[in-house]
Amino acid sequence: MAMRPLSGEELAKAVNQEFPGVAVDYDEVSAWIRPNRIHAVAAFLKDSPAHDFQFLNSVSAVDYVEYFDLVYHLTSLKQQSSAVFKARIYGREDLKAPSVYSVWRGADFQEREIWDLMGIHFEGHPNMKRIMLWEGFEGHPLRKDFL
Amino acid sequence: MSCQLASDSILYANGIYRLVYEIVGVVLPCWVAYAIAGLVFAFILVNAVLLGAAVITWGERRVLGRFQNRVGPNRWGPFGLFQPVADLVKLLTKEDLRPEGSDRVVFSLVPVLMVAPLILMTAVVPFARNTALASLNVGVLFILAVSSITSVAIFMAGWSSNNRYAMFGAARAVAVLISYEIPVVLSLLGVVMVAASMSLGTIVEAQALPFFLVQPLAFLVFMAGMSAELNRSPFDVAEAESEIIAGYHTEYSGVRFALIQAAEFGGVGVVAAIAATLFLGGWSGPWSEYLGWLWFLIKTGIIVFLFIWFRATYPRLRIDQIMAFSWKFLLPLAMVNLVVVTLEVFLLRGDDGVLTHTDLAIMAAINLAVTVIAIAVFGNLIKDRVTFRTRQPQQVVVPGVSTIEVS
Amino acid sequence: MTIRTEPMTVNVGPQHPSTHGVFRVRITFDGEDIVEVEPVFGYLHRGTEKLAEERNYVQVVTLTDRLDYTSSMINNQAYCLAVEKLLGVEPPPRARYLRTLTAELQRIASHLIAVGFFVQELGAFGTPLMYGFRSRERILELFEMLCGARITVSYMRPGGVFADAPRDFWPALNRFLEDFEDEFAEMEQLLLENEILMIRTRGVSPIPPEVAINNSVSGPVLRASGVNWDWRKQEPYDAYDQVEFDVPIGSNWDNYDRFWVRIQEVHQSIRIIKQCIAQIEPGPVRLDLPLVLRPEAGREAYGRVEASKGELGFYLVSDGGISPYRCKIRSPSLINLTVIEHLLVGWKLADMIVSLGSIDINMGEVDR
Numbered sequence: 001m002a003m004r005p006l007s008g009e010e011l012a013k014a015v016n017q018e019f020p021g022v023a024v025d026y027d028e029v030s031a032w033i034r035p036n037r038i039h040a041v042a043a044f045l046k047d048s049p050a051h052d053f054q055f056l057n058s059v060s061a062v063d064y065v066e067y068f069d070l071v072y073h074l075t076s077l078k079q080q081s082s083a084v085f086k087a088r089i090y091g092r093e094d095l096k097a098p099s100v101y102s103v104w105r106g107a108d109f110q111e112r113e114i115w116d117l118m119g120i121h122f123e124g125h126p127n128m129k130r131i132m133l134w135e136g137f138e139g140h141p142l143r144k145d146f147l
Numbered sequence: 148m149s150c151q152l153a154s155d156s157i158l159y160a161n162g163i164y165r166l167v168y169e170i171v172g173v174v175l176p177c178w179v180a181y182a183i184a185g186l187v188f189a190f191i192l193v194n195a196v197l198l199g200a201a202v203i204t205w206g207e208r209r210v211l212g213r214f215q216n217r218v219g220p221n222r223w224g225p226f227g228l229f230q231p232v233a234d235l236v237k238l239l240t241k242e243d244l245r246p247e248g249s250d251r252v253v254f255s256l257v258p259v260l261m262v263a264p265l266i267l268m269t270a271v272v273p274f275a276r277n278t279a280l281a282s283l284n285v286g287v288l289f290i291l292a293v294s295s296i297t298s299v300a301i302f303m304a305g306w307s308s309n310n311r312y313a314m315f316g317a318a319r320a321v322a323v324l325i326s327y328e329i330p331v332v333l334s335l336l337g338v339v340m341v342a343a344s345m346s347l348g349t350i351v352e353a354q355a356l357p358f359f360l361v362q363p364l365a366f367l368v369f370m371a372g373m374s375a376e377l378n379r380s381p382f383d384v385a386e387a388e389s390e391i392i393a394g395y396h397t398e399y400s401g402v403r404f405a406l407i408q409a410a411e412f413g414g415v416g417v418v419a420a421i422a423a424t425l426f427l428g429g430w431s432g433p434w435s436e437y438l439g440w441l442w443f444l445i446k447t448g449i450i451v452f453l454f455i456w457f458r459a460t461y462p463r464l465r466i467d468q469i470m471a472f473s474w475k476f477l478l479p480l481a482m483v484n485l486v487v488v489t490l491e492v493f494l495l496r497g498d499d500g501v502l503t504h505t506d507l508a509i510m511a512a513i514n515l516a517v518t519v520i521a522i523a524v525f526g527n528l529i530k531d532r533v534t535f536r537t538r539q540p541q542q543v544v545v546p547g548v549s550t551i552e553v554s
Numbered sequence: 555m556t557i558r559t560e561p562m563t564v565n566v567g568p569q570h571p572s573t574h575g576v577f578r579v580r581i582t583f584d585g586e587d588i589v590e591v592e593p594v595f596g597y598l599h600r601g602t603e604k605l606a607e608e609r610n611y612v613q614v615v616t617l618t619d620r621l622d623y624t625s626s627m628i629n630n631q632a633y634c635l636a637v638e639k640l641l642g643v644e645p646p647p648r649a650r651y652l653r654t655l656t657a658e659l660q661r662i663a664s665h666l667i668a669v670g671f672f673v674q675e676l677g678a679f680g681t682p683l684m685y686g687f688r689s690r691e692r693i694l695e696l697f698e699m700l701c702g703a704r705i706t707v708s709y710m711r712p713g714g715v716f717a718d719a720p721r722d723f724w725p726a727l728n729r730f731l732e733d734f735e736d737e738f739a740e741m742e743q744l745l746l747e748n749e750i751l752m753i754r755t756r757g758v759s760p761i762p763p764e765v766a767i768n769n770s771v772s773g774p775v776l777r778a779s780g781v782n783w784d785w786r787k788q789e790p791y792d793a794y795d796q797v798e799f800d801v802p803i804g805s806n807w808d809n810y811d812r813f814w815v816r817i818q819e820v821h822q823s824i825r826i827i828k829q830c831i832a833q834i835e836p837g838p839v840r841l842d843l844p845l846v847l848r849p850e851a852g853r854e855a856y857g858r859v860e861a862s863k864g865e866l867g868f869y870l871v872s873d874g875g876i877s878p879y880r881c882k883i884r885s886p887s888l889i890n891l892t893v894i895e896h897l898l899v900g901w902k903l904a905d906m907i908v909s910l911g912s913i914d915i916n917m918g919e920v921d922r
Contacts, residue, residue: 003789029854054767057858058884060869071869073856073884077767077783084856106770108892109595117603132596132921142604215684311564315586315903380679381750389572389675390907462750463677465904466586 003075005029006083014051015085018044030084035070038087039098039124045074045083046103052076053083056104059111061118063144066090068120070097089120092145099125117142150177162277164188188280192269196262200413201231207412207455214459234405241401246309249398253307258399258406260300264293265410265417272420273348275430275439286347287335290421291328294376297414298324301385301395304407308398316394319466320385323375326473327382331372333481334365337488338425341502341510347421351429356507359426364484364518366426368477370453373418375469377411379454381461382469419450476529483521487514561589568597572675572907575917579894579910586902591895595888598921606881611637611712611847614881618868619706621885622919624667627660627697628861630710635791636857636868637712640849647793648837649714654793655830656700656709657859658823662734663693664862665774665816665823668914672813673745675911676754685741692730699723712847714840727831731824742817755809759897759909762807769892773864774819775913778804778811785860797829809905812912846876863887863914887919 008026015023015033022041025032033041045053053074060071067090074083089095099122100107111122112131119140122128130137139146150172152165167187172180205220205228212219220227245254271286273279283289298321305317339345341361342353350358359366375382378394386394396407423429423446430439464472491513495506502510567578576597582590602621606614618629631653638645645653667690670683694704700719701709709716745751761771766779776783782801786794802818804811851874858867864886873879890913897909 056770057865058856058867058869058882058889060880060882060884062871062880062882071882073867073869077781080788104770105765105768106889106892108769109888113888132599134596141601211680215681216688217684311562380677383677384904387677387904389677390904392571458679459681460744461678462673462748462754463904464750465754465902467902468753 002080004079004081006081008084011083011085015041015044018048030071030086032086032088035087035089035097037098038070038072039100039103041085042072042100042103045085051081051083052078054078056100056106057082059100059107059114061114061120061142063118063142065144068095068118070114070120072100095120096123097121098123099128101125116140119143150180161188161279161282163191164280192280193266195274196266196269196413196417197409199416200409200411201235203412203416203451204231204234204408206451207415207458210452210455211459214456238400238405239402243402244398244400246398248309250307250309253303254398255403257300257304257307258403258410260296260303261407261410262413264296264300265413267293268417268421271347272417272424273351273429274420274443276435277348278440279348282346282348284344284346287339287345287350287425291332291335295324295328297376297410304399305395308395310398312391312393313395313397315391316385316387316397319391320378320395322466323378323382323385323469323473326470327372327375327477330368330473330477330481331376333478333485334362334368334372335425337362337365337481337484340488340492341507343501347424347429351424351431353502354428354431355504356511357426357428360511360515361507362426362484362488362510362514364480364514364521365488366422367518367522368481368484369422369426370450371477372473373422374454374457375473377414377418377454379415380458381464383458383463384466384469387463415451415454416447419447419454422450423447471529476525479525480521483517484514487517559584566906567594572671572911574671574910574915577910577915577917577920579898581898581903581906583903586904588898588901588903588906591898593891593894595921598917600922602922603881603883606878608877610876611849611878612845614878615711616706616708619708620918621883621922622664622861622863622866622887622916623705624916625660625664625862626705626707627656627709628664628859629866630708631657631792632857632859632861632866633868634710634712634857635859636855636870637847637849639855639857640853640870640872641712641843641847643713643841643843645714645792645841646838648718648834649839649841650792651796651830651834652715652719652839653710654797655827655834656697656715657792658826658830659693659696661862662820662823663690665820666690668862668911669741669745669813669816672816672908672911672914673751675907676751678751682741682745685737685744689734689737692733696723696726696730699726711840713843714838716840718839724831727827731827734824738820746814746817751813752810754904755813755908755912757806758809758905759901759912760807761893761896765893765896766807769896770889771864771893772890773860773862773886774815775812775864775890775893777802778815779807780804785858785865789858791859793830793833794826796833797826799823799826809908809912812914816914848874848876850874858884861886863916863919864890883922885919885922887915887917888922891915891920 008029008031012023012026012031015031019037019040022037023031023033045051053076055075055077057073057075062069067088070087072085089097097120099111101124109131111125112129114120115122115128116130116132117140150168152168164184168180168184171183209219220230223229223233268290270280271283271289301320302317305313338358342350344350378385399407423443427446430443432442435442491510496502561582561584563580563582565578566581567573568576578594580592580594581588602617605617615630615633618633619626621629666686670686673682697707698704699722701707701716761779763779763781766776780803782803784801787801799822802815804815849872851872854871856867856869858865866886867884869882870878871880898906
């Protein structure tokens with residue numbers, strides 16, 4: 001009955017089998033994938049019966065100053081397993097990442113929040129507006145350089 | 148020189164009026180006495196409605212408090228009785244606000260138009276033997292006609308406020324008021340038929356057996372219909388505070404709001420008084436010669452308490468359900484009542500056209516059975532419309548977890 | 555003759571009697587029917603995630619109280635679990651039982667509010683709400699005995715709880731449980747079979763399980779959609795693996811089921827509390843951790859609990875400093891709102907308020 005967390009190695013192997021070279025790195029709990037392939041990997045993880053990650057727990061962004069990590073926590077209700085994949089985006093200005101809105105509707109508000117507070121623009125999201133702050137607010141307050 | 152009221156005057160039966168008229172008439176010309184006596188009585192009625200409204204606001208809050216495990220207003224005066232005064236002072240000292248873009252004249256007219264019909268309605272209600280201002284021989288018709296003015300006032304409020312919630316409230320209120328007028332009128336027809344009169348005084352005297360026993364169906368329909376006309380729970384869609392803030396009176400504040408509240412709570416009192424007169428036997432009771440007013444007040448109080456009880460207990464219906472309830476349930480019930488009562492009156496009435504006490508008792512027995520059957524039948528019919536058909540759920544079940552399901 | 559009609563846009567909120575705080579929805583109506591919905595957030599945004607980066611690990615506990623202020627205990631628990639995962643420590647058994655017990659008490663209090671306001675929004679003027687508040691008051695008094703605060707409790711700490719329960723707590727808890735059974739039965743009697751409540755809620759705004767899962771809906775709303783997913787079962791934390799309880803699930807996925815699931819969860823919480831009282835044993839309640847915690851650099855942890863609103867998760871990243879490098883809060887209220895369009899469009903204004911009440915949002919948590 002207990003949850004089975006997928007290790008980063010397993011996940012990276014599975015992703016690389018489907019999309020060779022997309023998973024670039026892994027550690028104990030998570031695998032890093034190329035940011036431009038987020039949408040394809042997400043759709044694969046959700047729809048392949050072997051993984052069946054129907055449930056997106058959370059989308060987070062972490063500011064490491066030189067780069068940003070997007071962290072996706074997934075759960076499969078049928079397999080009772082969980083997985084974490086990340087995507088590393090370098091740079092500070094004009095950041096873009098593909099949206100997983102069309103895969104998991106649950107990403108809607110979280111992606112908007114990341115755009116609002118971290119400044120990563122999700123492409124393919126139908127309503128990419130600020131969510132907590134008002135339109136016209138300058139800067140993205142959750143970044144490390146925002147004081 | 149003393150004045151004598153002509154015995155064919157509609158005011159002749161009114162003891163208080165005649166007394167004032169004759170006393171004043173001793174020293175002043177008759178037409179002045181006529182006016183003064185009228186003003187005195189009007190003063191009594193206006194204050195009865197407004198003070199009644201004040202007492203009901205207090206009473207409602209206290210009783211609701213008891214229903215809800217809390218205290219209610221208890222600070223100002225004994226048992227918090229002066230709370231309405233404090234509220235009124237607060238409201239009177241507020242700024243006179245009128246929303247931008249509102250229709251000034253219509254907006255200001257509304258509070259007046261809300262209160263006026265209530266005071267008019269009390270004119271025909273006998274508070275004790277021979278105390279109705281005008282024992283009109285078309286009293287019931289008068290009440291129904293005057294009470295419809297309220298729906299116009301509500302629509303004016305919603306229209307002139309320039310507020311979308313107010314418009315919602317007004318549209319809902321008018322829809323509800325118009326649909327509930329019909330069952331109410333039909334239920335009152337039965338009462339009029341048994342009493343063989345439209346005068347409220349005569350109806351009281353005809354109640355050798357209170358009419359809520361003789362025509363339980365009419366009483367139920369009347370109470371439900373009046374709850375809706377007063378915008379009270381469970382039919383309070385017009386001012387559903389959880390949905391449309393305060394409905395048609397969202398934009399009213401200060402003294403206008405005070406008047407609208409007075410109209411609302413005064414309405415409860417007036418409707419309760421009318422219901423007590425028509426169905427509970429009004430002022431009749433032991434020693435009604437002297438204690439008529441007390442019986443009247445007690446019966447009115449019981450009805451008011453019923454209204455408060457409804458409010459404390461029931462959730463609100465949705466607008467379409469309210470309409471369905473009126474057209475598919477109350478209207479047929481009122482019709483059944485009308486048909487049954489017509490037949491009974493036709494068959495039981497003696498040659499002199501009067502129903503005796505025994506006749507009323509027989510009617511009560513028959514009508515009780517009819518009530519139970521009619522409610523059961525129409526209740527079942529309407530149930531088919533509102534029962535939700537259970538869907539076959541497509542379960543996404545995690546194995547090994549013990550679950551319990553909705554029955 | 556056709557009458558010309560046009561849709562009407564209404565701002566429901568941020569000041570509206572039943573938006574649970576300062577929530578705003580821009581709704582386009584066609585008559586009374588809803589054709590378009592656009593939620594607007596941020597009126598209570600306090601930047602909790604940023605504030606957490608400025609405080610040390612223990613201080614952040616006080617911030618979590620203010621997320622969903624109707625279930626502070628559970629927020630504390632989620633955060634403490636995340637920090638413990640980050641540090642790789644386990645709290646002592648007595649602390650785990652105390653946490654479970656207080657979290658379940660808090661769940662009862664939160665569900666009482668949810669049910670009360672749900673019925674309030676149906677138009678039942680205050681009575682069920684006040685019945686709920688009567689019992690909730692007793693729970694808050696119990697919390698006061700534990701930690702001196704009623705709402706913003708900050709009772710739990712990374713590595714256990716702040717202090718053991720005082721001796722008076724246990725008899726008081728037993729008295730509460732005795733009285734609560736009657737009080738709650740009274741409320742159930744008033745509501746569960748209520749004809750008007752049934753016709754207002756049955757079949758209204760169903761959320762099919764596929765939609766619920768795709769929208770990342772969690773908690774009672776997900777279970778009312780017929781998915782028996784409960785993190786207390788799936789990933790037992792604290793003492794949940796030691797106690798027995800059932801997971802109530804809905805079969806019609808509608809407003810009534812969401813209401814019903816909450817009522818049943820209160821019963822299950824009572825069961826859990828009773829088992830906790832029977833099983834708890836004396837012992838330490840807090841690990842001997844340093845006052846200022848410094849998790850290893852580069853570690854990260856995602857700690858989650860089944861909060862009263864749904865899955866509450868804290869994603870913590872450490873850089874070896876005294877405060878979290880990143881503290882992402884996965885708030886159930888915000889994410890449950892994703893279904894709002896599915897929930898409201900096509901239904902009437904009166905249903906909209908009830909449906910919003912049935913997902914039981916809390917603005918402190920939505921806006922953070």
